[in-house]
Amino acid sequence: MAITGSDFEKLVEPFFRKIFKEMGFLVIQVRKQDSGDQNGFDISILFLDDDEQDREFFIECKYYTTANLYWVDIFSKQLQLEASSHNPTAFIALSPLRNLTNIEHNIQSKFIDQFKYPVDFWTPDKEIEKLFALDEEVYKKVFNKSNCDIVFDREVELNRIKAIINNLIQKKEALRFADVISIQDSDKDPNEDSSLKTTLDEKLDSILSKDDEHRIRYHRIRANYKVFVDGLSDLNPSLRENILNWESNLRLKADRLTSNFNIDDTYTPKRFFHDFFNEAEKEILTFYKDFELKGDKEKLLQGVVFELAAQCPLDWRKNGTV
Incomplete structure (x- = not known):
């Protein structure tokens, strides 16, 4: 049975808590945003990095099954997050079923320099299925399949995701001192x-x-x-x-x-x-x-x-x- 966007957010919260811990991060808090709040994200993950520094990733969940996912919709969330009182280490747009369309790369790049935090898009063209395959039950619900037939090395996939996360942390540090x-x-x-x-x-x-x-x-x-x-x-x-x-x-x-x-x-x-x-x-x-x-x-x-x-x-x- 297909899930809803709200169902997806509920799955993502414990999923990332589990995966971040398995990657060796000390997870302090994984929090789902209250319905109706306009802070530009659905899930926040507060954790300690490998150097025991506080980091907080903000995730905007987009569970689109048929409609196009436009970049401007994600960009508006970035603006909301920037206007909030939060201090993001990184912002991730999580869309397991739809790639972004009409990305304005120049605008995105200029505002990343201004916001002082990196933005990443975790979409089908970024091997998102492998990420969710780390939990077979979550995978089957997210992709509405009866089984998970993806063959992959779990340790390699965890290392791949951790490398992406560490790269976002490095970009944050570079942006912090960009001026x-x-x-x-x-x-x-x-x-x-x-x-x-x-x-x-x-x-x-x-x-x-x-x-x-x-x-x-x-x-x-x-x-x-x-x-x-x-x-x-x-x-x-x-x-x-x-x-x-x-x-x-x-x-x-x-x-x-x-x-x-x-x-x-x-x-x-x-x-x-x-x-x-x-x-x-x-x-x-x-x-x-x-x-x-x-x-x-x-x-x-x-x-x-x-x-x-x-x-x-x-x-x-x-x-x-x-």
């Missing part, structure tokens, strides 16, 4: 042509002596910046793109400032060096404000300046000569 610039001091060097270091040294020759202790520090600042930006490729590609766009805009300012050497014979490399830092400092304040960023302004500022010098757009020597 924080944190450039670490390290001895790691970026993967680049060694000529960039030589070029920066040529620029520094015009303002520093050969044995000036600041030279090594400036090289390290630039290297730390490059390593940080490279590391954003997977962790936070949107922040990386914003930083590189800002760097590109500073290239234009650098080019404009070099014209001072042509119109003022008294203009010196040291003056150029300090003038550009002043210009870049004004720009970074606007950059941080526009994208609501926090953290390491000075490291980012100096990193970009010395990177532009290494790449050549920023040349504070007089027309390329000392």
Whole structure:
């Protein structure tokens, strides 16, 4: 006999309690939302992760048997959850019978950055049958079948689901600090042509002596910046793109400032060096404000300046000569 959406929610609550425990999580609470509440979810799972940190997943259940499941219906639930007082680790749309249609991936991505929690869709195209096959009785009710004929390795499936959950936790952590610039001091060097270091040294020759202790520090600042930006490729590609766009805009300012050497014979490399830092400092304040960023302004500022010098757009020597 086919079940209803309400029946499905009642099955899901004890099912996830059992599965999360079997995956090794300490389950604190699995709660079904009261009927009529508009907080954007049906089930919440509060548990401790492998590092004993509190995590709470919110699940919206969609048991559609014939009608299409539109992404906008799920998105409206995300908006409701965001407007509530809850602090989600992740939001999961659970639909065992219907895939989502008309997903607006760009909108979804932008709002995930804003909400600061990941969203995942557990639908037929994500092997949802294997998940429910972990409990044969639940499987038969959910899919209205007399038996469960799926052949799979239980341990492998549990590990697969746990890997998905841990990945969502990692994404949450990345999103939590998505607006924080944190450039670490390290001895790691970026993967680049060694000529960039030589070029920066040529620029520094015009303002520093050969044995000036600041030279090594400036090289390290630039290297730390490059390593940080490279590391954003997977962790936070949107922040990386914003930083590189800002760097590109500073290239234009650098080019404009070099014209001072042509119109003022008294203009010196040291003056150029300090003038550009002043210009870049004004720009970074606007950059941080526009994208609501926090953290390491000075490291980012100096990193970009010395990177532009290494790449050549920023040349504070007089027309390329000392």
